[in-house]
Amino acid sequence: MSTYRLEQLLRPRSIAVVGGSPREKSLGRAVLKNIRTAGFTGAISLVNSRYPAIDGTISVKAFADLSSPPDLVVICVPPVSVPSVVAEAGARGAAAAIIITAGLGHGSSSLADACERSARAAGLRLLGPNCLGVLVPGVKLNASFASSMPLAGDLAVVSQSGAIAAGMVEWASQRTVGFSAIVSIGDQLDVDFGDLLEFFAFDRATRAVLLYVESVKDARKFMSAARAAARTKPVVVVKSGRHAAAARAAATHTGAMAGSDAVYDAAFRRAGLLRVLDLGELFDAAETLGRVKTVAGKRLAILTNGGGTGVLAIDRLLDFGGIAAELSEDIRARLDRILPATWSKSNPVDIIGDADAVRYEKALELLASDSANDAVLVINVPTALASATDTASAVTDFSEKRREKDGVPKPLFSVWLGSGGSVSEIFDRAKIPHYPTETDAVRGFMHLVRHSEAATAMMEAPPSLPENFAPDMSTARRVVMAAISQTRDWLDPLEVVELFDAYAIPIARTAFAATPEEAEKVCASLLTNGQKVAVKVVSRDIVHKSDVGGVRLNLSSPMEVRRATEEMFATVKAARPQARIIGVSLHPMIVRPAARELIAGIADDDTFGPVVLFGHGGTAVEAIDDKALALPPLDLKLAYELINQTRVSRLLRAYRNVPPVNINEIALVLVKLAQLVADVPEIRELDINPLLADDKGVLALDARVAVAKVVPKFAGHGHPRLAIRPYPKEWERHVRIGESWRLLIRPVRPEDEHLVHAFFERVSPEDLRLRFFAPVKEFSHVFIARLTQLDYARAIAFVAIDEANHEMVGGVRLHADANYYAGEYAILLRSDVKGRGLGWKLMNLIIEYAQAEGLKRIKGQILRENSAMLRMCRELGFNIVDDPDDPGSCVAVLSLSAEKKHS
Template sequence: MSTYALEAVFRPRSVAVVGASPRERSVGRAVVRNLREAGFAGPVGLVNPKHRQIDGVAAVARLADLPFKPELVVVSTPAATVPGVIAEAVAVGARAAVVVTAGLGQGPGSLLEQLEAAARPHGLRIVGPNCLGVMAPHAGLNVSFAARSPLKGDLALVSQSGAIAAGLVEWGAERSIGFSAVVSLGDALDVDFGDLLDWFAQDQKTRAILLYIESIRDARKFMSAARAAARAKPVVVVKSGRHAQGAKAAATHTGALAGSDAVYDAAFRRAGLLRVLALDELFAAAETLGHLRSAPGRRLSILTNGGGIGVLAVDRLVDLGGTLAALDEATVKRLDAVLPPTWSRSNPVDIVGDADAARYTVALETLLADRDNDAVLVMNVPTALSSSEEAARAVAEVLGRRPRPGAGKPVLGVWLGGHDAAIAALNAADVPTYATESDAVRGYMYLVRHREAQQALMETPPSLPEDFVVDAAAAQAIVSGALAQGRRWLDPLEVTALLGAYGIPITPVTLATDADAAAAAAAPLLAQGLPVALKILSPDIVHKSDVGGVRLNLASEASVREAAAGILERARQARPEARIDGVTVQPMITRPKARELIAGLADDATFGPVIVFGRGGTAVEVIDDKALALPPLDLRLAHELISRTRVSRILKAYRDVLAADERAVALVLVKLAQLAADIPQIRELDINPLLADRDGVIAVDARVAIAAYEGPVQKGPWHSRFVVRPYPKEWERQVELAHGRRMFVRPVRPEDEELFRRFFDKVTDEDLRLRFFSAVRHFSHEFIARLTQLDYARSIALVAIDPDSGEMLGAVRLLADANYERGEYGILVRSDLKGYGIGWQLMRIMIEYAGSIGLKMVEGQVLRENVTMLTMCQQLGFRIRPDRDDATLMDVELPIAAP
């Protein structure tokens, strides 16, 4: 349901507390006390059949007895009564409820099921049960039993743990960090992370979102909401259970490498979230984000009156991947003129232990003016020769002279000794302060990582090669045939054919049922001077080396015959119950300078298919050099995945070894992602080793596990098991236009940036003004990236292309709201091609798409002077009326019939 009725949770006009109590240390009393102390301005009703008044405030026996209709109902009654209370809330017209009561159970027949049955059919939103409550300081709302109310601020906190939420509120109050809202999800029967990410992404009082996650239930909804929110503002997440063994039963190397937490990490990375590993890091992130906006780069200047702490800060900066800024000559000369001759003359800028306020002032001003750094860390060690408080005030005064609060480079502070007056002065100047130099550097790197995550979301991938052709039908036939026989694994011949259908090079393989057949199969290879490899073939023996089932570098028919007999005998002795079909015969691949890699697919219970890449070989789990990513992949994401492994370093040239063809490796990963999209029955796929050198790649060994696919496992308008919607190829189509012209219509892809740039060159200034409501002539990378990089789960952009020239003719886009009820459209056609029906056809397809995903309404705004667009909307059946807030605009909307 996403943001539906959430305004009743965070901005209710009236509140009722059911279970309000005069009893000390009761949850009901704590909720009432917090609500009164928060200063909620609307009507508040107390409901308790046992009391006529509570703390001097009249109470009633039932919700129906209140003199007003409560928008928000807070429930703290015994578990057995909760479903009945929710039914009463529905009856009186409440829109949302916060259920703090615990102990409602799980599963069929439970009180939780009864609660859901009472609320969901009527659209009553539920926060909880078993939660701390909700706090929204800007609305004067605190319906929780936390010990303290949060300060007003612009950080939103969403936590599955009430204790974590309460702890962060306490910590924030002590550090002058405020919140726009604090929400404890508890059992998250209804309102979940996805809903709240959507809400806070649009909330004008929220600048950054903090998440404490234990698990995700609806991964598809979460990923869609998280990606949308991360494009709008920083989202920081800490997840517990990092060392849970989620892949114990995996049958392949890729499956074993894809542990549960590693998959969560891949998901957070794909969504553009900033992950921290512990609560103290979340606190540090909150401290940083509570004061600072962004860091333009990784270069940090350090200003200190103590050399030792400066060196420690440099060590930590290098550990975390930051860059120590260089001082340019002008900066050194200026500092030489005002600092004592014993200053460090390098970064860290050590202004010596007797540094007074004046010295801090001139040094900070100089570093802020230096273009060779991106941020400044100011530190102070208390000494008997100077005042820490005066130094802090000097820093605050320098920043106070900026044109506006928060303008310019980020400045962070470490004042050892924790002088309250000094910390207060820095906080007032919006300088985040930290207990140690390590915490401060880590806080700075949060800013850097967030900016880089935003840049990654906007990067344009290179185009796929024109020969990226797959035979999905042949691959599906292979898998379907094996499933029809009741098999869980493809045999090596099928694996070879499957990878071949996707253009992944693999060593050819021949099946031999006995030793003589093996010798006969090896003969042609041996005649070419190629030694051969033999491997046991059994659907019951996955790890061949464990039973002595592999022999390599066999150079004669006699050695092949002997090796095959030995392999079969050892296998029968080690695994007498196993079905043994024979051995496979393959030529030995001799690429002496090739790197051994692993690439494959694993299956995660929460996030579905996962791409795994890393260092290959028999000891992959021990080496544990791997990185994971969620499909679909483009070439940019594939290269980024490779870069996160240690083995990526030796893909480069070193000594007498030429660089491997990294693009060929990346292309294999993209093809695996496409294979996972096309064939959802593939559960695990293991290419190990995948050899890579300057001549390309070749798979030496591969295994594929399969299982029946019964349809969508998560809600959403597409069939794939992916939690990030893949490119919707089904919306590609050829369209006939007027005057004998044709156009090819397809969804926009991330690599279309240059296509759009050339298109805008052929659109007049007037047409651009009519489309974007203002004059637009500079098309930055960020501007076009927002048009071409889409979350297909929420938005679609269809581009019309001339099939002969490849030029773009026009585009239409539709952005669905978080509730999947309404969609806003926009359209633009090349100025020299009006009159061919391009806009009409694009609008028609867009409306068809809106119906396919279940939208009830398509709407838009059109300039009153744009008569052409208004006429087309009228002909398409749109309702047209003047905009209530802007006389220059007309609002258009089209009801969408169910498909």
């Protein structure tokens, strides 16, 4: 993420427009006119070597002729001229540029590449090329060729498509929904989704973000920024190309099932984004989020004068996962007293077709006061018996009264079927979201519900893994690297068993035989107690064995095994003459009548890297196409969510005389697979099909593993292939202070909430005040969750645990800025262990970590009265300076270099 100079891009003090002509349809002229018409208050310059002036604005011939460097340059020249303009703007000291021009090409030696290299050298931020531009109504900026300027508001729009951005502008011109910014990013040469999500996440003028996505350029950057933004405000995304074919044919069932859009869907879900399917839904989201800040739950009450529309609304509510609110007994009785005897007596509250404005307002007043619901949807069907306009006015009048009385009244949503512009204007003025149909309204309500649920889920502490799970990473790496050293793409069956054993993934025993005679001998140990065996061809050139006659099942004697092997060799050789047949693998036929056949594995996505797949397995796996995906790493909570997204999850419960599956064992397998691909990035694809599951546990019957040398998918530090940086186990340290104090210092985990809470209980109020700069009375779940649930791509926190009693005795944390240039640290020790050297250990560790991450400096804010901390920082080489914003504190700054070492 980099918010470097984005302030100048979105809130410039001066603008220079390059290009254009006096022609009416000239792009540069249109942009210049928009900037002036919007009322931009800063300096506006025109750089144009062909025309001395356009529409009264005097031009200069070159950037060198400008009196001062502009904050923002808007480039509207032909493609071939863009690189030289970018170079000149950078040389003049401009901060940011919008390249509206299209047709710059892609890749090495293109015009776009030349622009990128010049801009990077000069520190010039680029938006575009091939974009609509930027509109920021709050600062009267319209640096675009959009046809109109929207109202100021608190919704930010980031669109990869200029047409979609223009559509949002036009839609907004018909409503009173306002925007904090509308940004068209085009080809994302520099500024991309990640940068803008980072900016808007901490922008006080923005309450929610709407995204139109065609593709993500840097998945790790996107995921980190999206997760940070979604923790603070709703982020709604619509992505095109949902049904685009996968980019390549996959070699495993897992790979074939993990389509590109399914991976995007998994990524959006993991980041806490609200995905919508089309522009209609995106506009609904804008309508809702632009007017309603939050909703407490998903219980919706519906007030209507038409029973059929109310029932349809309830149907859609249940379809979308909402809850039809019950009426409390008190409210039901009070409604009975004011409504006709024929009213519905339940939700939806049908107040009959002759309902007038007074009846609507009285019923709405009662429903809005009912604690049994979280929001109210008011529906009006036009009749000749009452005025739809009067009824709308009554609803808005009631809303205004409640707002004056309660400050933040219960959310209201409205549908006036077939209403005209006058009704829309009434609801617009009252800032009540209104929709053309009941489906649109219910969907809008559920957008708020889903955001609330996502925000809550991101604050939950997942259950920890069993303490006895200790994977043998060295064995796993040895097995995989041996295959790669032999230039093999696939592990053989015995290697797969060894790999799975290293991570305690249950798999059926396997034997290997090179010849039919050897197969006859080897199978004897498997044919015990009446058991039968399966024989499968082993060839590094054949992935799907059954397709070429390479699988024989239910063999009951050594002679059968020998004959089957001989016949198999002949059949496979005839089907695939070029295939190198190494031998056969022998497997016991597993009989588990109540077992469900599942599939689990790892697929490799071109954008997001490894993804975990789970679903319905068996021979018809691709035809059934019942699967769900998740980005690693996983914890048990995420694994359970992955399982529950599939249809087959319903078959895992008990039914008839079939006992329920041990779902915990399935979840464990998924977590172990995610850990395996994190530990061994050389694993490219992994396929377990079927994975048998019943009440006794799970067992992999057949598995394939593809391997390859690591080609880093993401630049910078951290895992070379995972879009979400996993728990940094390599930073765990066992240390000793003095002769007997032994500590484990490790990165914090989400499940450490109880550990951190107990730690705070033993820190004195004075030490807490010195750390948090104010008295601290209690530590809520949300507060501690923010400390323990970190995105390791942008922050780290180390906890020091006494190995004798497993109690936390201290902690230190570091949060890098968006540009990953500097980081801010904080440290706190348990009050009863101060003075023993732990603070020194933790500070040295955070300095070491910052150096390893490539940060250039770290700093910390310290109260002037905290003499012990100031003394330690001086001894560590920090420079202590005054805090310009707080006379009661100072700032400790340490410049870092690769050579700097503290002991």
